[in-house]
Amino acid sequence: MQALLRSRLFWVAAIFLVAASFLPLWVSGYILGLLTIAYYFGVFSMSWDLLFGYAGEVNFGPTFLIGIGAYTAGILDNLYQPPLALCIAAGAVAAVIGGVVLALPALRVRGPYFGLTTVVAVLILQNLIVVFAGLTGGEIGLTVPDILSIDAGTNYYIALGFMVVSGLILFALANSSFGLILQAGGQDPVEAGALGFNVAKYKLAAFIVSAFFSGLAGALLVFYMGTASVGTLIDVAVGVQVIIGAILGGRRTIVGPALGAIFLIAAGELLRPLGELSTFVVSLVALGVVLFVPGGLLGLLLREERHA
């Protein structure tokens, strides 16, 4: 049954990848650009799933980590123009530091209280960016002098490749011994402790990994778009989109959240003719999934298989 389950997951991923790889041959640059952004959001949602689905920590502030990565990379490029790789690496490192900062309250307070600290973290970051407008561009946004590539196809493949590699690493981690212990600690920390596991250590590691990929994706996204702004990267609404994507796709699956995030962005675009109503329809679908299919779309798919 386990092998079968894996295989269905494998086929879903494989079909998606083949389709995604050949897509640039058929579709317009506009759609490629949209998907490029969607793939980065896929990484955001997967990183979030490691914390929520496995470590059992509800992080309402994924954009705190994303924003730190993005702005660190962007500001560095603006000030000194070092090689892009260095900017991106610096963004990831800064996000990891942010992840540790975010993890500290998680090890002290539980449940809704931790959730609140993460929201506050986002608001503080947002505030700092506005206050230090000289450095960050403030409310207008930050424009960076360098970009990854001017070719839509190249940008698309960078994003796809990055998502696939991140996904593989996160999926492998989640299904390793580390992932098993992390889940045990997330579901019953007392029992995990009595089994000899230092739960805090695993949670801290999960925060670091989640922050690393969030920050990396945030930095790459900045150099794809050429700009960074509070509205597109840090606002609580952006964080909510990352979370809904993860839940929609199926928490505790890693693969599901990536698909969910992409679906969310694609659906928003497809429904654009509806105008203002499109957001409403997408939200309604998301609400329906949360209420009636808490396992998410991928969970639904895998559950059918379990019955088969």
Add this chain to the structure above:
Amino acid sequence: MTGTSSTHLAVRGLTKRFGGLVAAKEIGFDLKGGEILGLIGPNGSGKSTVMKLIMGIERPTAGSVDLDGVEMAGWPSYKVARNGVGLVFQHSRPLHRQTMLENIKLALLPDSLFKLIPDPSIDRRAREIGERVGLGPVLDRRPGTLPFADLRRLELAKAIARDPKVVLVDEPFAGLTSQEVAVFSDLIRSFRDEGKAVLLVDHNVKSVSALVDRVFAMYLGERIAEGSAESVMRDETVRRVYLGAGSIEIASRPEPAAREGAAPLLSVEGASVLYGKAQALQQVSIHVNQGEFVSVVGLNGAGKTTLFNAISGLVPYSGRIRFNGEDLTGRSAAAIARAGIVQCPETRELFGDMTVRENLDLGGQHMPRQESEKQLAWLFELFPILKSRQGQLARTLSGGEQQMLTIARALMMKPKLLILDEPTLGLAPIILELLSKALETLRQTTPITVLLGEQNVTFALPHADRVYVLNHARITWEGPPERFAAEAGEGYI
């Protein structure tokens, strides 16, 4: 197995305070390899606290926990576990997406962030352990599809996997059938035979007497007796805690509530309740007549709370419950409460951040102001202490005052049937006396109908017109309180 008989766990002066409450007071005992010690005490006696202090789940206020010369008091539980202590949890919460085998493997993993791929030998070890506890045929299934006893086996398997020197077992037999009890007893004996030190935590001596070498009995956080199972069962203090002092005084009512001919106010017919896979209540039938005071006595875990929750409509059940001749099936808990069945739950459920007065006013919310004020005045007469505490936040009251407030709040609703679930839980003897007097006043001066659930027989019997004994989810005895000691008292300790 690497267990050696040289293991020596020495507990000295172990104390735990929660605010003003002393949950464990200067507890001390020795436990050697190849020995089974029973740690017993009624609910709220502090036995679970002692277990948690040893495991490092709670930090002791004072005292020492020494295993083979290593002082562990105050360590976090993962360090205690690595030093050779294992805990078999009563309530298992396995990983539901993983198979039973993977759940056992979890316990075999090293505490390392970087060992991502488990050692191949772990798979073989996990299978061996699974076979040993009798999970062989179901190792590849998921926990959600298996019966309760198998989940308990999984907890044992996980403890075995850590190969601890000291095994703490929390209520080893709760929710198991007698056949399963035999199998589990054998498994626990095999721990002893391997030279492990075993601590069984349970409510009464009887359930573990066949297994233990020695018993350590606790009450209200303190040691009350220690020795062989027989000597502890004979011990005066233990008998008083479980059965009450010597002869139980039974007060009869001025006008005995014998209205046997009339239809009972409450009748429960063949009620059964399942919690997942654990049978919490099995074909229980009781009735309470108008104006009667009925006590249901039973040890913790016997099913008292479940029975009351079924009556109050808080848990789904099979069977039939009738109140005033009307079938309660399908009624909501709120509708049942409005119909006149008011429960004082074991957990009290006071609104802690509201004042005493606000809690009481909430109870009287449905009545006209005048009437509720009259009721309030009467209650202040019954519980004078509450009058002087009116403005105080409920959570800052002492345990006894909280219990009085719980009962008073229920009485504000002018119940037709008052259900009291373990009102004595964790209360000191002096408070019990106050509470007991209040109940007696209530019984003598009002026509109230009461259904009381208690493990403290001393408290339950004096007021009762009739008594039921609930044991392992079933009613095993019914009769007048005078006959209880002779007919049902034995085997209750």
